[in-house]
Amino acid sequence: MTDSHAAQHDFDLIVIGGGAVGENVADFATRRGIRVALVEEALVGGECSYWACMPSKALLRSGHALRAARRVPGAREAITGSLDAAAVLERRTAFTHGWDDSSQVEWVRTTGIELIRGRARLVGRGRVEVDGRTWTARAVALATGSVPQLPDIPGLADAAPWGTREATAAVDVPARLVVIGGGVAGVELALAHASLGAQVTLLARGGLLGREEPFAGELVASALAEEGIDVRTGTSPTRVDRADDGIVSVELEDGSVLRAEELLVAAGRTPALHDLGLEAVGVDADELVVDDTMLVAGTDWLSAVGDASGRMQLTHQGKYQARAAGEAIAARLQGRPVHDDSWGQHVATADHAAVPRVVFSDPEVAAVGLTEAEAREAGLDVRTVEEGLGAVAGASLQADGYEGRAKLVVDEARGVLVGATFVGQDVAELVHAATIAIVGEVPIARLWHAVPAYPTMSEVWLRLLEAYGRPD
């Protein structure tokens, strides 16, 4: 990146997209003393703050608390009513600050990052046009997020379906809701709306949560069914219509028809890379790939981070990439060495080995690294161990009749953990221990010395290690 000098440009770095990931690229680059502009066309804070992570978790939390109380005698008897949907929606709205980004804008201002409002487009190397004005920079980072996919189902596009934005920002709970998609968003939002009183049907063309260990989707499916959700796996809609009275009809492969006030599509997302002018800089939006410093292949000035990078679509992982990319961009611009060795300062190595994922359903699913199937597909010689969580003292105290399961995937050649999955109430906090074990490549023999406190749910680690056996 030696083409030009800082003074000839408006900025050193322009970050396109002011979601959680763009904010972090800008922040970490600014901390190194380079001049950064952040371009945002909508709300600073992006999808996660206003239409995804935060509102969906706020919608789910009250139902989790109520069910947890019902599972504990003494607390159960103190429950005098049902969930107050209006209060839950109000709490959700508080978490989105009423879809007002002034506090995030204030944060940008205090960091010294220049905020440019408007839609950005690349018009050449280091040239970014926003609403008719062209800004220049020595480097550009794309943090434009992702856009929802609409399955090609006859009638669907004309039936005004909800996307995840409408489901997380809902002002009323529909009486009946059909959800298309058995992935993370479909499962979480089906449960959220069912807890709030909707009669929900969840349609999944495979099983639920197909990217996780099979027992995760199975345990979640039976819990959702117990919660009154009509879970239909192995099915896809064949036609959708919305009648004049507003009711949506969803025809299934077997000819049956579901009717509902709303239909939510949660069928995956793709990187938001189109209409960005990538062709002007010789990059094919459909073929964009990044290296581990998040630099776009074939360029030395353009990075892509977060959902836009085409890697995983998770806020925490995008922010991790952003910390590395922000620092790497600054190092390049300042002529300092870029540490792009595995696990180095400027790379997102964990993307390949240790991505933590939590599905905030009830039971929760918390996993990191490879599933057994992924590990075998990668050619690893793995051994797995599985244990029920209900027999662990900490879990049995957490809830009467606690049901849950945990699994470790061990790479036998290296004697280290490569994957872990926990399913059960309140397991989300268990996964970070596994993340540390994977990233630190902690030998199984050493894990025997990591003593979980009694009586916590972490004692499941002990059960799993005992099942695996103590290496000689």
Ligand SMILES: Cc1cc2nc3c(=O)[nH]c(=O)nc-3n(C[C@H](O)[C@H](O)[C@H](O)COP(=O)(O)OP(=O)(O)OC[C@H]3O[C@@H](n4cnc5c(N)ncnc54)[C@H](O)[C@@H]3O)c2cc1C
């Ligand atoms: C329902 C739902 C729930 C989720 N829950 C979780 C969760 O609990 N935990 C988790 O880790 N992840 C969750 N995710 C995923 C998470 O929301 C995304 O991974 C995260 O938002 C990606 O951040 P980002 O900054 O890359 O993109 P975004 O948050 O989408 O931000 C991109 C920003 O770029 C702006 N932009 C785009 N193009 C332009 C342009 N040309 N010019 C100017 N601005 C532009 C957009 O307006 C947007 O503000 C969830 C997703 C969904 C759909």
Ligand SMILES: NC(=O)c1ccc[n+]([C@@H]2O[C@H](COP(=O)([O-])OP(=O)(O)OC[C@H]3O[C@@H](n4cnc5c(N)ncnc54)[C@H](O)[C@@H]3O)[C@@H](O)[C@H]2O)c1
């Ligand atoms: N707790 C979290 O971290 C969280 C929560 C929600 C979303 N997210 C992220 O947001 C992204 C998007 O979530 P998502 O659930 O939409 O994506 P996903 O890829 O997890 O699931 C999409 C689901 O839709 C199904 N599908 C696709 N086309 C279909 C069709 N025609 N008919 C029926 N089913 C169809 C797929 O089989 C899959 O099960 C995910 O990558 C996820 O990482 C994360």
